[in-house]
Amino acid sequence: MKLKNWCVGFTLLGMVCSVSAETLTVYSAGPKGLSKELVAGFEKETGAKVSLYQATGGKIMARYQAEKSNPHADVMISSSLGHAITLTKAGELLAYQSPNAKHVPDFLKSATYVSQGTAVLAIAYNTQSKLPVPTTWSDLTKPIYKNQVTMPDPRKSGSALTLVEGLSEQMGSKAWTLFSALKANGILIPGANKAALNPVLQGAKSVVFGAVDYIALDLKRKGETINVVYPTDGTVLAPRPIMILKSTKHAVLAKKFVDYMLSKQGQTLVAKTLILPARSDIKSDRPGFGELKLINFDTVSAAAHAEQTRDKFANIMGQ
């Protein structure tokens, strides 16, 4: 009896699902408010329907992998460039150059993905801590910061991994000396980005080495006693790639979605979250490309030996 009811239920459900087949399915990591606004704006402009699955970067990738035999996602917005590089290599992305991408700097796009915007890696500190404001990465090895510094784990945070790669590219072996010195100074590596930021926010620690800047800037805007400083010796970007999956059955709509995200309207929504918009011609209330000193390095070739980099880092940190 019960089974029969279930069967009836499922049948009805199947009918409902097949009706909604004309919608674009977007898997998105990162700020929920932003994805929802973008989707709402896109639906209004095009009249299309979008169904949005919102989770962490890891979860959307895991769901995508598990669904491979019968894929649902048309577009993915990830918080980690690593995902885009992996999927490009596996040949699972549809190549597309949006006309709106011409305002996007080259290092934020490729044939198969384009960034929605980018986070910048920074030092975030609690202003109540009364410690001197650090200006370079290596300042945090000084005794005054002993046991006061946290850092996101490069195994769990794609942006922290990019920072380790960037610094080791720029400083060579000195980067690894820096990490050893941080370890000796009692750096805490509690997990992904939020896990590293929370103890600083709550005052248990004082400084984050390699914080994702827009999260900290947004908290500052909300009145938290936190501030962000960009080290003078240069920092790296953590782009947020948008990808169209090759398996999509709605390629035209998916391309339109990418266009919308890179339109002035879409980019203004991005700027509102204090993420640095991908288009250089969009104004925002945060330091732009011109005000940042960036470390230039080949992210794709760095990704090829990401595993060794992470292991080497974990070894130094005694993980």
Place this chain on the structure above:
Amino acid sequence: MSMYKVGKGVRAPLLLNTVSVTLLFMIIGLPVLAIILFAIFPKVNELSFAAPFSQFIPQLQDERLIVATLNSIRLALAVTFSSMLVAVVLAYMRSKMAESIGRMWDVLLLIPFLIPPYIGSMGWMQLLQSNGVLDQWLNINLSNVLFSFSGVVFVITLHLFPVIYFSAASSFKVIGQRYGDVAKIYGANSRQIFSRILLPLIVPTLLSTGLIVFVLTVEEFGTPNILGSRFGFQVMVTAIEEKMSDWPIDLSGASVLSLLLVVIAISAYLLQMFITRRFACKLDNQTMTSVPSKNVWFSMVSNVIFFIVVCLAVVMPIFAIVSSSLMRTVSLGLQWDNLTFNAYTHLFFSNSDALSAIYTSLGLAAMAAVITAIIGMLVAFTLIRLKPRGKAVLDILALLPNAIPAMALSVGLILTWNQTFWPVTPYNSLFILLLAYVCLMLPYPIRMLSNAMKQLPQSLDEAAAIYGANLFVLMYKILFPLMIPIMVASSCIVFAISTRELVASLMLVPAGTETVATYVFNQFDQGSISSGMAMSFIVIVISGALIALGQYMSKRYLS
């Protein structure tokens, strides 16, 4: 078995067996099978059977894995023993307590089920870490205690001991006073009565619920992740989660590690069976229930101890949740001028998402509670009374959802139901969440109901059979009414845990929908800790109230 084959009900045992086996196989067996396949064939998600077994050796060679495995087992053993200790002491005192006070404590001890472990851990962190509440108010900094093995054991124990407590309390009640009285006449003191008579009598209950706690600890992710990562403590589930979420994602490798957890759970199960068989004693005819103790000192001490435990397991975490929900900013901490109700007004007045998430979760949890209670009853009857051949397999199958990390099980559910060969599928609709909750929660009612049924004398069934009742009459007229309180209790636990289930919800939620837990998670992810905590608190209150209502109604109308 033969006595169930009377009159019209001759075919009934076979039918019940078939239904139980089919349900368990569909709900639990299929996703588990999918995980096993994924572990063996790393490309099975693309429906390819290439490179079988290529994952096993590289995965199992990882030296960090050995440490993580040992940590998991050590942690689970420590939590199981400390939970048993707390639960037995409390349950014994509860059996001597006046029913009215006792029932109040029971209701309070259901609350830990409602508090998501990761939120509880965040609460403890906020209270105990340096610059935390205790540090600021009393200058006590316990962060070294919290961020240690004992800290993790402490927090998980406070969360899980009620699992044992509720079963132990009902066993103490059933065992009753009589054996104690007899022993007293022969000169035994109360310690001897406890250790020589009561303890052996409740050993089966302790072992089987202890097994759940053991397995749940092995599977626990939130607390080891939040507290353990602060002092480099890795367990298997955190290792599995890492493979599932961190780049490069390796679902097949995670499946291999999940199978290790299954092996650990099955070993624990076999050990439990072995011990039960050796030490447990069987009793029939347990009809007298215990009476409250008249010793004033004893009841005072009991109440004080209950009070302390409730403070630690309920009041402290709730205090932490409420206080963080009221803070305007996290960094200014717990100060009068930093408190505001903004998070609450925002949830109720300017946010339809929050309300629809609450409806979704409560509806799903209620359905899961009812469905698991019915299936649980069926399976318990099959396991305990009909005892089909291969019952151990069923028993183990009913344990597995507790042993496998919810994340792995979710992948198993996707692999199972996201296939084009099904004519209809629950995937990508709310039904997949219902299926996931039922799958994850089934172990609770099955365990609780089988324990209870074990303690119901078989002579009831025999008497019914003599009077010509067939199987359905027996179930409907005799077992069902007697089991109602336990069914309600297990439904309450299922309801409580389902309202806040995070991992499977996050993984399986159909696009465009939110549950309470995913809503809270997204709030935290955006840095709105206060609004996430406010939502958690509201749901704890609502589901707590619904549970209290359900218990009241069941006592009023069903017995």
